[in-house]
Every structure is written in C-alpha cells, then in structure tokens.
Amino acid sequence: MKEYEKNIRKVEPYVPGEQPREKVIKLNTNENPYPPAPGVRAALKEMDTDMLRLYPDPTADVLVKALADFYQVDSSQVFVGVGSDDVLSMCFLTFFNSRKPVLFPDITYSFYKVWAELYRIPYECPKLDKDFRLVKEDYYKENGGVIFPNPNAPTALYEELFVVEDIIAHNRDVIVIIDEAYVDFAGASAIELINKYDNLIVVKTFSKARSMAGMRIGYALGSPALIRYLNDAKYSFNSYTMNQISLICGVEAVKDKEYFEENIRKIIDTREWAKGELKDLGFQFTDSKANFIFATHPEYDACELFESMKAEGIYVRFFKSPRIEQYIRITVGTREDMQTMFAFLRKYMKK
Numbered sequence: 001m002k003e004y005e006k007n008i009r010k011v012e013p014y015v016p017g018e019q020p021r022e023k024v025i026k027l028n029t030n031e032n033p034y035p036p037a038p039g040v041r042a043a044l045k046e047m048d049t050d051m052l053r054l055y056p057d058p059t060a061d062v063l064v065k066a067l068a069d070f071y072q073v074d075s076s077q078v079f080v081g082v083g084s085d086d087v088l089s090m091c092f093l094t095f096f097n098s099r100k101p102v103l104f105p106d107i108t109y110s111f112y113k114v115w116a117e118l119y120r121i122p123y124e125c126p127k128l129d130k131d132f133r134l135v136k137e138d139y140y141k142e143n144g145g146v147i148f149p150n151p152n153a154p155t156a157l158y159e160e161l162f163v164v165e166d167i168i169a170h171n172r173d174v175i176v177i178i179d180e181a182y183v184d185f186a187g188a189s190a191i192e193l194i195n196k197y198d199n200l201i202v203v204k205t206f207s208k209a210r211s212m213a214g215m216r217i218g219y220a221l222g223s224p225a226l227i228r229y230l231n232d233a234k235y236s237f238n239s240y241t242m243n244q245i246s247l248i249c250g251v252e253a254v255k256d257k258e259y260f261e262e263n264i265r266k267i268i269d270t271r272e273w274a275k276g277e278l279k280d281l282g283f284q285f286t287d288s289k290a291n292f293i294f295a296t297h298p299e300y301d302a303c304e305l306f307e308s309m310k311a312e313g314i315y316v317r318f319f320k321s322p323r324i325e326q327y328i329r330i331t332v333g334t335r336e337d338m339q340t341m342f343a344f345l346r347k348y349m350k351k
C-alpha cells in the first residue's frame with residue numbers, strides 16, 4: 001500500500017438504481033411517471049439564457065419564499081439544496097456531531113449509512129419488527145441524533161404522526177430528522193410539528209411527488225436556529241448550490257397546487273389498483289403508502305424474478321440485503337406501464 005493511501009478518506013459509496021438509456025418500463029427508482037407542472041415547461045421555453053452569466057442568488061430567496069408560502073411558515077424556517085440527498089448530507093454534517101451513535105432503522109434508505117461513514121459519525125441500527133414496523137421504544141435510549149424516512153423506504157410503511165411525535169418528544173436533547181420524500185402519497189406531515197419541537201428537521205424533495213428528479217431540488221423545514229446552522233454549513237461548503245434554472249422551475253412547480261394534488265391522486269389510484277392485481281398473482285406486500293410497492297412471492301425467488309423482468313425490459317429494484325432479499329420494490333408507474341408488467345407476470349407465472 002502506498003504511504004499516502006493511509007490518509008485518503010475512503011468510503012463505500014451509495015449505489016443508486018440503474019438509469020438505462022434505452023427505452024424500458026422503468027419502475028426502479030421511484031420517479032414520477034407524469035411530467036412536471038405545465039408552468040415548468042413554459043418557464044424553460046421562455047428562459048432568458050443571458051442571466052446564466054451571473055451567479056445565482058446564494059440565499060435561493062425566490063424558492064425559499066415560495067416554499068414558505070406553500071407551507072405557511074416563515075422564510076427563516078426553510079433551507080433548500082440540490083435534491084434532498086444534498087440536504088440530508090448537510091444535515092448529517094451539521095447536526096450529527098456527537099460521539100454517541102446516531103440511530104436509524106436496520107432496513108431503511110441506504111444512503112444514511114454512507115453519510116455516517118463518510119463523516120465518521122458513529123451509528124446504530126435498531127431492527128424494525130417482523131412486519132417491518134418501527135419500534136418507537138428503540139429510540140428512547142441515549143443517542144447522538146435520530147433519522148428515519150416516513151413513509152420508510154424500501155418498506156413503504158407510514159407511521160402515524162403520534163408515533164413520530166413520540167420519538168421526537170423522547171429526544172429533546174438531540175436533532176431528529178424525518179425524511180419525508182414520500183409523505184405526499186401517505187398522510188399527515190411532521191411539518192405541523194416544527195413550531196412545537198425546536199429539535200425537529202423535516203426533509204422533503206421535488207423528485208417524487210413533484211416529478212422533478214432531474215432538476216435536483218430538496219428542502220428542509222425546521223426552527224430558524226436550526227436552518228441558520230444548516231446555511232452556515234452550506235456557505236462553508238459551496239455558496240451557490242442552487243442553480244438559476246432550478247430556482248425558476250422550482251417556483252413554478254410550487255405555484256401549481258392543483259396539478260400537484262391531481263398528480264398524487266392518480267398515483268395513489270394506480271397504487272391501490274396495483275395492490276389488487278399483485279394479490280391476484282399471489283404476491284404478499286406491505287400496506288404501501290408511498291409511490292412504490294414492496295412485494296414478495298412465496299413461490300418465486302425475488303432475484304430470479306427481478307432478472308427475468310429485466311430481461312423483458314421491465315426494471316424494478318432488488319436489494320440483496322439481510323431480511324429483504326426475497327422482496328422486489330416496484331415503483332408505481334402509469335396504468336399502461338403497470339399493465340405491461342402485470343401481463344408479463346401473468347405469463348411468467350402461467351396465470
């Protein structure tokens with residue numbers, strides 16, 4: 001080993017789902033099958049490219065204000081970043097700076113472990129119960145912070161707000177982060193608790209419910225003090241994380257509440273219909289409240305099924321991880337894409 005190798009910060013990176021370039025039925029990374037709000041398209045068409053000479057506003061003011069209006073909070077309670085991955089990474093760096101372990105579930109968004117390792121943050125992973133439910137008492141012990149998604153990924157299970165609040169209330173001495181990437185498909189958001197708990201940060205994204213994964217916009221809501229700490233860390237890292245095009249398009253998306261709600265309603269309808277189809281095929285699955293379904297089949301090996309679907313150009317996600325290696329995660333696509341998938345599954349299972 002070369003001498004300098006000893007001082008290199010090494011980390012095993014997060015592995016995102018595949019992004020095939022050929023045309024496939026893409027149900028593997030929880031993107032939204034519908035286009036962004038029409039205002040986004042119009043703004044891009046009319047965009048004045050001369051403005052790209054200039055640096056964007058480092059405070060991302062227009063987007064912060066649009067989100068503050070949308071959630072009826074003060075602008076000082078909103079932080080924006082380059083997708084929620086960037087926001088979450090900043091949160092790990094800023095808020096998880098203790099020698100005590102940060103807590104997150106054993107089965108969850110696998111990026112948490114990567115950030116903890118990258119930043120040398122100790123962590124522990126309490127086990128979800130046998131039904132993949134969060135055990136709230138596991139989060140009562142001394143810790144350096146808590147983070148979990150609600151709904152959780154890849155289990156798709158949503159915990160009612162009283163469970164989330166119980167965990168926040170038992171952890172007033174540390175920061176609790178709720179990653180709500182999928183909450184718009186589920187139920188009540190913890191955003192309504194940010195004025196009650198000054199140790200709470202809620203992180204959200206434009207990638208799933210707002211159909212803008214390619215634009216990279218995420219945000220966090222919390223007390224003005226916590227948001228100030230996040231901005232201090234951001235300005236010490238890169239002042240201009242939000243590019244001008246994202247700022248403009250982000251505002252357009254937030255403005256169109258009606259389109260947003262209609263988009264979500266369509267996905268929920270397809271999800272509930274898809275649960276019935278999966279049941280008919282003999283699949284078992286959690287009661288998904290997200291835009292994906294986490295399913296297993298008692299008679300078919302998940303890895304083989306995943307490979308067979310892929311060979312047909314139908315991409316879903318498979319995790320070779322303990323406890324979930326017999327599950328596939330299927331993103332809820334358009335009704336047509338789902339029908340194509342079910343037609344293949346019926347043929348495959350001779351049903």
Ligand SMILES: *Cc1c(COP(=O)(O)O)cnc(C)c1O
Pocket residue numbers: 030082083084085086109149153179181204205206207213217218
């Ligand atoms: C998709 C996802 C994110 C990241 O989304 P961005 O595209 O970076 O905004 C964060 N957390 C969870 C649980 C997710 O599933």
